[in-house]
Amino acid sequence: MENGAVRTAQPVIVAIDGPSGTGKSSTSKAVAAQLGLSYLDTGAQYRAITWWMVTNGIDIDDPSAIAAVAGKPDIVSGTDPAGPTITVDGVDVAGPIRTQEVTSKVSAVSAVPEVRARITELQRSIASAAENGIVVEGRDIGTTVLPDADLKIFLTASPEARAARRSGELKGVDIHTTREALIKRDAADSSRKTSPLAKADDAVEVDTTDLTLPQVIECVVTLVEEKRAGK
Numbered sequence: 769m770e771n772g773a774v775r776t777a778q779p780v781i782v783a784i785d786g787p788s789g790t791g792k793s794s795t796s797k798a799v800a801a802q803l804g805l806s807y808l809d810t811g812a813q814y815r816a817i818t819w820w821m822v823t824n825g826i827d828i829d830d831p832s833a834i835a836a837v838a839g840k841p842d843i844v845s846g847t848d849p850a851g852p853t854i855t856v857d858g859v860d861v862a863g864p865i866r867t868q869e870v871t872s873k874v875s876a877v878s879a880v881p882e883v884r885a886r887i888t889e890l891q892r893s894i895a896s897a898a899e900n901g902i903v904v905e906g907r908d909i910g911t912t913v914l915p916d917a918d919l920k921i922f923l924t925a926s927p928e929a930r931a932a933r934r935s936g937e938l939k940g941v942d943i944h945t946t947r948e949a950l951i952k953r954d955a956a957d958s959s960r961k962t963s964p965l966a967k968a969d970d971a972v973e974v975d976t977t978d979l980t981l982p983q984v985i986e987c988v989v990t991l992v993e994e995k996r997a998g999k
């Protein structure tokens with residue numbers, strides 16, 4: 769059985785969306801591990817295709833050049849929350865997709881409709897294959913990828929809180945620069961035409977600004993359990 773977990777009563781699909789640094793990955797991984805569900809980091813998939821474009825010399829400022837090769841890389845996501853993996857054409861790219869270069873280019877690549885169509889199809893097939901259910905996190909999961917998800921969560925936090933969290937990870941980068949970069953990426957992701965970052969009408973919004981990570985995890989676990997109990 770996947771993740772070595774006890775089989776759960778009913779497969780449950782949880783969509784967690786929100787802007788950068790709101791805690792989607794940390795929360796989703798922990799919730800999936802606690803509940804014996806699979807976990808999918810969709811941002812890692814968009815980063816992986818961006819890494820491939822950069823590595824292969826594709827002009828990131830030319831959407832038609834990106835569209836023409838969007839189907840080429842073979843992107844594979846491992847969905848164990850204890851050790852999620854991501855490969856492109858068999859190469860482990862978990863490290864390279866987190867560079868500043870990829871982070872600064874991913875919004876341009878992910879705005880291309882052919883890229884979104886390709887990655888969305890991949891995400892749906894992974895979600896439907898998760899026998900115990902899955903926590904899928906990203907920007908458009910509740911609105912576009914899995915509109916019939918059992919539970920939709922939209923995480924938010926102030927730009928200051930998010931920048932402080934990220935600055936803790938990015939040693940040597942000042943908090944002002946981090947805050948501006950977050951705001952710029954959110955603006956690009958929210959304003960693209962195809963499947964922008966947005967809260968689904970039926971999503972539960974959780975403001976994490978003044979919550980610790982364990983508090984956010986507990987809140988989401990409770991929401992999943994309530995949903996399963998039919999409350």
Ligand SMILES: Nc1ncnc2c1ncn2[C@@H]1O[C@H](COP(=O)(O)OP(=O)(O)OP(=O)(O)O)[C@@H](O)[C@H]1O
Binds near residue numbers: 789811980
């Ligand atoms: N409630 C919280 N309080 C304090 N720190 C937090 C909280 N939630 C997450 N963090 C920390 O903030 C950082 C960003 O969290 P995480 O990567 O989970 O966010 P994200 O929403 O997935 O970001 P991105 O969309 O950019 O990938 C991590 O270092 C994480 O440990």
Ligand SMILES: Nc1ccn([C@@H]2O[C@H](COP(=O)(O)O)[C@@H](O)[C@H]2O)c(=O)n1
Binds near residue numbers: 814953
């Ligand atoms: N469902 C999604 C998820 C992500 N993106 C794009 O990928 C970028 C990186 O996401 P992280 O969560 O790893 O920071 C993000 O800025 C978006 O451009 C997306 O479009 N849709």
